[in-house]
Structure formats: C-alpha cells, structure tokens
Amino acid sequence: MKISNTIKSGVVVAFLSAGMLSASAQEINLNQDNYTVPSWTRLTRLMAEMQSASQPYSINMTLNGDPTTRMAFAWFTNNSVKTGKVQIVMKADATVDDFNNPNITIDAVSADVKDLNYVTSKNGVEGIEANTKRSYTSHKALATDLKPGTTYSFRVGNEQGWSEIGHFTTASESYDKKEGFSFIYITDTQAQNDEMFDVSQKTAHAAQKMVPDAKFVLVNGDLVETSGSNNSEWEYEQWFSTMQDIWMNYPLVVAQGNHDTSSNSNFSWHFNTDNTFNTTSAVPTTMEGTVYSFVQGDALFMVINYEDYKKEGYFDALADWMRKQVEEHKDVKWRIATFHKNMFTGSKSHQSDSDGRLVREHMLPVFNELHIDVALQGHDHIYEVIGPVNNLTKTLVDGAVEEVETVVSGGVRENMTGKQGGVFNVNEGTLYFLNNSAGKKKYEPRDEQAMIDAYADHGVDNYWGLFSGKFGQTGEPTFSDVTVTADTIFVSTYTVNDGGTATLFDSFKIIKENGSTTNVSKAETSPVRIYNDSDNKQIVIKGVEPESVEVYSSNGSLAGRYTGTTIATNAMGSGLYIVKAIKGNKSYYGKVIVE
Template sequence: MKSRKNYAAAFILAAITAVLAGGYVYAATEHFSDSTTDQAWDAWTQKWETQVSRDYEKIALTPGADETKLNFAWYSKADGTATPKIEISKRSDMGQPVTFEGSTVPAIDGYLSNRVTADSLAENTTYYYRYYKNGVPSDTASFKTHTFNSYSMLYVGDPQIGASKGQSTSRGEKLENKSELNTAARNDAFSWNKTLNTAMNANPDISFILSAGDQINKNVNGKDPGNEIEYAGFLNADWIKSLPVSTTIGNHDSTNESYSFHFNNPNDTQLGKTTAGGDYFYKYGPALYVVLNTNNYNCAEHEQAMRQAVETYPYTNWRIVMIHQDIYGSGLDHSDSDGIVLRTQLTPLMDKYDVDVVLQGHDHTYSRSYLLKSDSKTHSNYNFHDWDNVSDEEGNVFPYSDASYQAQNNCYTIANTMSGGVTNGDGTLYMEANSATGSKYYELIPGKQDYIAVRNQNWNPTYSVICINSNTFAIDTYEIAAGKTRKIDDTYELKKTNASRR
C-alpha cells in the first residue's frame, strides 16, 4: 500500500483553529457567486418576491426504475380534492394523451405531495405533459428522451440554495436566510438557474442530472417548512420541469421530510434512512445507479441496498454509486475529517460489488482520484459524533485530527495511476464535485493526497458532463466564469473491451 502524504500542515491549521474557536470549525471562504452583478438581476428580484419565493408547487422529475419510466412529484393545496394525475402526449396540443395516476401523502402544513410514475417511454422522443392540482391542469411542459444505450448526464455538487448567507454583494447588501425574502436563497437560485442554462446550452442532449446532495441549505427538523423557500428556488430553475434530476440526500437535506415530499425516488429500499429518506437505485441503459444516504452511518444497511440493486439489475456494464460525504476528496473542510468517517466501511463494499465510479459532494472543491481499492486489512469503524469529533466502535470520542483516526483511514491501495483513462482497469474512480452554484466554497487541503490525480479550486461554479455507453464512461468538468465555460480537467475515460458483466 502506498502511504498517504504527511498532513502536518493540515493538522497544524486544525490545531490553530481549535485554539481560536474551541473546535474544528468548518467555514466557507469569502468567495461566492455574487448574482447581483448580472444584468438580469433587477428583473429577477421582482420575480423572486412576487412569484418564486412562495410558490411551493413546482414539479420535480426523477428517473424511474429503468430508462422506460419517469417519476414525478409536486405539491398541491390540501384544501381541495386530490388529483395526483399526469397526462402525457407526443403532441404539443396534448392530443391523444395517456393518463397516469398516482397517490398523495400529507406534506408540510396545508399541502399534499403528489407522486406519479409514467412508463412505456420510448427513446429519442419528445413528450408533452401536464399535471393536476386539485382538478386543475397545469400549463403544458415537455421533456425529451435520448438514446437509452448511449447518453450523457450532468453531474453537479451542492447547489445548496441559501448557503451564501453572511456574504456581502456588490450592492452592499449582506445576504441572509432568516427573513421571508431570504436574500441568500434569492442569490443562489439565480446562480443555479444560470449554471443549468449554461450547461444545457453547451450540451443540449443531456438525459438527466445527478446531484450529489445538499440541494438546499437550511437545517430544519421534521416537517418544519423553514426550507421550503429554498426548495422553491431549486425547483424554479428553467430546466427542472424538463429534465429529470437524481438527487442525493446531503447533510443539509437530511433532517427534514420536505426532501421526500419533493422527490419521487425509484426503488426506495427503506434502508439507510434519515428523516429525509434512504437509499434508492435505478437502471438507465447500460448502467446501474445506486444512491446512498451516507448521513446514516449504518453501512450494513447500505450493503443491503447495494445487494438489492445488483440482484435486481445484475447485468449492467457499469455500476455507479452516488453519495454525499466525500470519502476520497481533497477539500480542507471535510476531506480529512468527517468526510472519511465511512471510508473504512464503504471502500470494501465498492470492491465487493464491483463499483466502477463513486460520485461525491459535500466538500465544495473539485477532485478526481486514481483508481482505488481496499487494502483488504481489518480497520476500525467510526461514527460521526459532531462537527469537531469522531467516535469509534467503543464510543470513545476524539478529534478528527487524532493520529489513530487518520492512520486507520489508510485503508486503500492505489490500483492504477494512468492519466487520461484506463481500459479494463481494476478499482474504483472517486469524483468530487465543486459547488454548482458558487453559494459556498472551501479551500483545498494544504497537501494533495497521494490518491488524488487532479484537483481544482478556482472559485467558480462547476459542472461535469458524463457520457456513457456499453464500453465507455467519460467525464469532462467545466467551470463557468464571466458567462463562459472552461475545462478544468482533461477528459478521463474508463473503457471496457468486454461489454458483458458476469
């Protein structure tokens, strides 16, 4: 096994932070995306106040159990007759529609969550749809399918609408998230929409979005509606009503039920649950996607979910896992502390279930690993205790900088360091996505870890484009600066010459 680089600089910084602030403090930098500099800002502020911020009834599209299905979820008022119904047509005038009916569950006070699944979708087809709220149809919207066995996706990290709170704008305003206006959410929702529009203009054939968690920022508990204005900002983006989004539960989503009311995730395993929901999976063409709620530290349940997914779809050529916490990342705030709490438990599972790629969020920096495997040794397991400390299996509590914690997380081997890509490679690629909105950024860790191939922090919103077919997984990553895109990493490809799995 190759040893990790010395982290003395990081530990010294942590120690200084502990002395000054009484703990291992996680803090955003002064960098953020200031939307007030955009020429469209003034019109947006009007729209936010009069239309967006109190409209909780936006629809969300989610991938279905397989490529022929699509899931929908939306709020409607609870004071009328529930009509959880979707009409889908191949005609823009909604002629000859097919009707799909679903179910409702009580959501936040005064609202129902409607959930419907459409099936028998064909590839390379434009569909028009409308959904019903208390018997009244919505305006017509549309979505488009592409080739099922060769397609592209957007992979984004931490939109975290509302996380720019405390920052100061070009107009001298300090952003906040406590008032009914929530100026932080207003700022970040504008940037989220801008990122999606920029990415889709450059990549019009995207099939769906993969979001690695923290769709919103405000931590509230149970059915508290305090984060609904942030979900309103997230779901208001122009492309959301036309583009399915597969979301991961981030630590900012985890404590509140609103996530489960807004997203109708397929193949809900009822495993790995927190208040927001648990693990789920789906197949799309040649790939199996397993989305784990790593805010739950019960990896025995996560393994059950992975096993269930593989048994349901055993013959996909690619297996992709998406989690929020970055067990292999390179950001200062999480990558060597709470981000690796699950590393000793999850790394062997990626080997056991032959996972090709793990997509991560949480640390608001960009990195790409080498191909990694478990070192096949026995290591201690850990639990998240708080933002300053970790606990071991015996319940002992100690700081993240503790030498034994760091040493136990030397639980990997570097299987391949080839640049540009690998053919028939052994091991798992770990990607870390920076913020898609720029609502919050973190610094890179002082010394690049030996498992990291490439990393970046340019203080700009980023997104990745993943292209996949039976033989190739390719990923390109871009930053958005001054309205233009620029690649921040070379194209990286995983190839398989034998397309059949097992």
C-alpha cells in the first residue's frame, strides 16, 4: 500500500485506522517525497500514535566497535511487549518472505523503561495532556561476526509485530584509500514542536539526498530541546519518526549534548553504543554509551562526552581513554575527536561560557599530546572554521592555512571574516570546526572587538585571529558532507531552505603534511614580540612597525591608542593588558602584565 500524495493530514486517521499499520502484512511507504512539509511530521505522529501495541518504533542502527563486522540496533515498543529480536538477511533487497528464514537472528536485551515524561507544557502538543508519563520497553541487539563489505537487510520486532525492512552495509576491508568514504555531519537538531522537527527532518533528508553513499550520519548532540528531569520522550519519538526512513538505512554516530542530559536517560535507552568506557574508567559518565571510538577507513573517531565535566577526575579519565584509543590505533592516519560542547567557538551565546573554558583548559594539553587533527563540534549554532590551533599556545599554527579566499570585506552576519574555502594543514595543530546547526535555533557571531571585550571570560589572547576560514551565521539549517581519504579530508557544508533545497555555503580541505609551502605562510612567520620592559617602564613591540597600537585592559575596555613601537606604562594602573599592534590588514597581539 502506498499512501497517496493527495491525502491531507486531517483524513489520515480515518484512512489508516482499519488496522493497516499492523505487523508485516502491509507495506507503508514513508517516502518523504509523497508529502509536503509540514504534513510529513504530522502524518508520522499520527502513525506513531496509531501503531498497534506491539509495533516497534524509534528504530535505529549505531556503529558499535569495528564497522567491518559489527552493527548495533535499538528500538522502543510499548511496555506490553517484553521481548524483541533482530533478523538479518544477507541480501541487499530482501522481501518479507526472505525473513521466514533469516541468516542471523539475535535476541535483544529488553529493559523496562518506566514512566518517562511524554510531553511537557513547553511542547504544546495538541491533543496530548502536558506532563503525562508513558512506559516503554527499550530493546538493544548487537550483530557481530558480519562479513566485511556486505549489504544486509534487517528488521526488528517479534512475532507480535515487525518493523519495515531496513538495510546496512558493513565497512569494507579492501578500503579504497584514494576514494575514501563519506559521512554526513549534523548537529543540534534540537526540536520541541512540529515546526522545529520539520526544519531538522528537512535538513537530514536533504543531506541524505546529497550524500546517498554516506557510511553513517554523525549527530553531534542536542538531538532534542527539553532536558533534565522533565524532558520529553515525545521529542525523541518525533526525532525518530520524522526521519525513520533515514535511520532504517544509515547507521548513526551520536554524541551527547547538554540538552540530551536527563535523569531519565532517554538518550542512553535509545542508542546501542559501546559502553566500555563506563565499565573500565575510574570516572564513568552519568549517561551510558556516550564515550566511544571506532576506526573507519583511515580515520580514528573518538566520540567524547564533556557533560560530566564537574565530576572530579573526569577529564583525566577522558585523557587516559583517549591515550588508549590512539595507542591501539597509532597507525591510523587521521585522529578525529567529535563532541558537543565547543573547545573554541565565537558566538555571543557561548564564547564566554565558563564550562567551555574549563573543557578547553583541561583538554588542550591532551589534544596536543595526542596530535588530534580535527575536532568536530556542536552547541554554538554558528558556522566557524578555527585553526589549525597550536593547542599549547592557543595561537594559529604558522603557515598552516593556504588558499583561503577573501570574498567580502567581512563584518557581516553571514561572513564575519570575509573568507571562504581554504586548505588547512593540521600537521602541527587541530582544526576546530562547527557547521552551525541542523535545527531552527541560531546564534549570533561576535566580531573582533566583542572577542577582545570578553577576554576576561575566555582568556584567549587573540581569539579573533584563530578564525582562519569562513565564520558567520548561515541563517538556515546546515549539514556537512565529509569525505575522508588517505591524503585529504574534504568538508562541504550546505544550507537547506524551507523548500528542502540544499545550497553550498562553504567548502574546504584538510591535509596533514610536513612543512609549510606557500609564500603567504612564510611571510606570516615573521617573529613579532610584544612584551613589558619593566626596567624602562615601557611596553615594547618588536618585529613589526605598527601603524597604530591599541591597549585593552583585561575586562576588554580600551585603555588607550598609541603609535610607535614603545608605550610608556607609568600612567597605566597595574594589571593585565592586551596589546594589539596593527599594520595594514594584519593585527599582532601580546599579553603583558604591568606591575
């Protein structure tokens, strides 16, 4: 049965209520193309509500360990269903009949999940009373010993009711280093009502269309909006149901965000990720399965959860775990850390955050020690290409940025730096990247002055100078197509408009090569020193003849404007000052203490 695209959401109830959703006898085609937004969201909600008491929902696959041989599954049922299994057929196009004799059957570990909050007053869902609770069964199963490079069909459930048929392909052992592999990176879908879920599902569907061969979809946290003890399971249900067709065919790699933090652990009940960190670490995470790693092709991915930063010893536990992952895979070329809460970022909403600063101060030495190449971030809902950063000095690595184009004069919301594109050599530093958000919520980028003004909060000398590529607010939700080869990581980011059309916003490359190559970068390596010569009571600028010099106090206020290469300090009060020496379109920063 295929639902006609002429059906209006109002008549779906009558049309579908005659048991058409029961079990495997009927085929419901949930192809998004059949619907206009927002009826897609409303329709799936109606379907979810009408599901028979035994039908699986919120179904997903996750990478869990070696993707050449393993695939993990998780789903919910109503609480009356107490068991579940995954059936797997070694065929790309299996039909329901093939599941009469599946190649693999795995019994799920099924657990009661009692009294989750369903909706809150914030959701404003019509027809469902706020602050109601519902109980579920969470089912999880892990397939191991699969054949590498093989496409399988699967379904989940039990004889009381099966899901539709999904598909996955294990990673190949004969990986093509030149061609590499692609994945989709989205973050902060963060929805709480129909309109917001329509935005995030549109982004994800546009990504799926653009990158149909993606090996997985990386979601960097804040899947939903409400958090804490009164979070809403309805939001997770919508997250899965509005994108269920994707999650039946693409494994997820999920990181926990602050909005996923909940004493009800909905996030952990929904995903079957590797929980070894918690069984081996001295300081486990509060939510299970939120720190894990895997190797795909030439890349080691480390999914990190910073939400437990307040626990004593937690950063050390993370560092030990990261050392172990790198040690076990030290020959893998790329080291990619992916996490929700930013280590470097530039919006008015989060650049000054004290928790972000704490994470930065604790984890930068670890990133330096382990030579982390790329950090994929979330949380700040803006687009930013930062670095490569020398993690010890918190400065841009000399000569590591090439081929960045200057396209506008900068200072505009969409492009504060005026730059785009670029080739970033991460040989001596980490590139920190955030692709905005896949949801509706957006934040505003800071300009250079605002970053100086916020120095006391963030403590980074020349924060603005770290923004080496495009930096701004896309205005629309985004996704990235990331392709990893043995030589290069290609990152292309697209905005998605109301109609679901994707438009390229920025595209850059990451390389890892010894030495810098361009004339531009050599010119940038001239040593500029700014220091306090206390014997002669003056600040000295060496290595550049500035046209003007600005001195800021540590709270960001402008203390004075000067010319020349020395500035008398006898009229200054004691304290910390940021000195900005300006020549042409370049600025050089120094931090001095006047006693």
